[in-house]
Amino acid sequence: MSDSFAQRLLDWYDRHGRKALPWHHDRNAYRVWVSEIMLQQTQVATVIPYYEAFMARFPSVHALAEAPVDDVLGHWSGLGYYARARNLQKAAQQVVTEFGGDFPADQAQLESLPGIGRSTAAAILAQAFQQRATILDGNVKRVLARHHAVDGWPGQTRVLNQLWDHAESHTPTERVRDYTQAIMDLGAMVCTRSRPGCDTCPLSSSCAAYAADEATRYPGSKPKKEKPEKSTWMVILEDPDGRVLLEKRPASGIWGGLWSLPELDPALESDELAEACERSLGLSCQDVTIQAGFRHTFSHYHLHIRPALIAARPQARVADDNDRRWLYRDEALALGLPAPIRTLLTDPGQTALL
Template sequence: MTADCFAENLLTWYDQHGRHDLPWHHNRNAYRVWVSEIMLQQTQVATVIPYFQAFMERFPDTCALAESPVDDVLSHWSGLGYYARARNLQKAARSVMDDFGGTFPDTQEELETLTGIGRSTAGAILAQAFGKRAAILDGNVKRVLTRYHAVPGWPGQTAVLKQLWEHAEAHTPDERARDYTQGIMDLGATVCTRSRPACDDCPLQQGCTAYARGETSLYPGSKPKKAKPEKTTWMVILEDQEGRILLERRPPSGIWGGLWSLPELDPAYGADELQEACEQSLGFDCGEPELIGGFRHTFSHYHLHIQPARLGVTGQNSIRDDAQQKWLHRHEALALGLPAPIRTLLTNPEQATLL
């Protein structure tokens, strides 16, 4: 199958079976396409749709996103994970306003100057928003191309990625770039799936090398596995005499960067030492701790064992609200950007133990 047949067959399939009614297809513009592409990184379409709709309602354009408080942006991202995406989204929106006069750039080079936009995301914006010929290489496209060309190795390796970009550029047609890019993403998401691909329904079956060899399960190659380290922490739900809880803003970079979370204490403390630890680390006296069922939360590069404990503040606390710490009632806390496990812990502690 030639490169032209590849695109032609894919487009014929897309016309009949592709997804034509996703929320970002309506009132299509660079801003809406960009936000959807960032949300879709590491996240499935079904999960993204309600987040996208709520995000658009609150931040309908680049200006609204650029001028909003970061806490508001993070609260609308809470639950999507990979929170650096949300912070980078706002940084890029501010760059569009400051450096491009509020108009989204329409070249690969300019798009890639925006925080959080790489080669594939820039290509998707060019094709989807501006109808320009531009190759993309998200996870779904990588899977289609590694199987079709039987490209060995893990796609995260530089040499493998270079081959895949060459194939992506070769197959992208001059016409109907918008439909082609959506079609190849749809094919990977719905037919050429990670496990049990529906090869009999695939418009590219005739030219697929992995299918011809009966080796679709071998592609793409797996990422070399490393044992994830295990970490442990105490998370304390400190409640003052007004029924407010103490939240702390996490550092801007790293895990849950910029989100609000519960104070943490060194796991070396025993349960019977938590009162003393609160006094030493946070500066006030507490009553007896009430332990809540612990749970494990998995990040991309380690497992975190969280042991929550609820403590009532018995005296006047020495912490005052500032940019990094706040005493809030639960309904106020839930309006902020919180990591999903912390949100669950504050609303339904029993459910958190099942995470």
């Protein structure tokens, strides 16, 4: 192997790398693909229990393609970035209809599937098909930015192109499956964001950032932008049987396609909530209890959630339909719920910790 970078990394991987992750067992394109999508912006330790439950419920691309979307979102609930789950099912359906249920072993065809970009397609090719393909996920960007002292934020086209060039130059023709896992592992386990373990890194002898004692300078940070603050009332409408009213959110936008609680204008005072529910939902309401509010952070804004528990009289109950359901709490937990809503329904005292 001509590139000593790759050889040193593989030698380190043979001694220290992760070789028994769940998606390494019975490895195929479907299992690799699901793991890659789950691992986007999510750590391995968080992903593992979700992955195992997901695979138990959807063991094949056909099972995922045919499943009710609420079931898919329910098994994704808590992982966040729910567009990943919706794209996952859309891609599964496309694999079934366009490729007969077999993932294509071709970069361009993989990238044609919803939610699969250049690096994810390459990971599938390398991990499932053992083809030489170049990956560049967040961990790899950090390793390469430090090793080559690449200035700037990787979200900038100039910086990203430099990192792709370096990634391509180091990707070997042999043991590419092990190499892609090795460089991801190095970023996750040694070349970490805040406390890089340079003393144990197999690449430190040629690392420009290490030589300059500036490892934490790279990669550059995303320019800071103040996130706007928004607020909303979320009402937990409960009937005498203990069922709560849930509404399905629009397919696009925040928490798209998930089930959530009805929301009311944040300008309302607490003593106006019951009347507002009656006006907007046709309910007869009483006994309003204000619960502890909390802040939930999205990628581009902060949302201050003010929860209120309200008793709804049965004679004016809103009927179930495709976008609105009365459910017992254990029934609701089987649906795709945003993490804050799940906590509100199970342990509202914990919402202050979110």
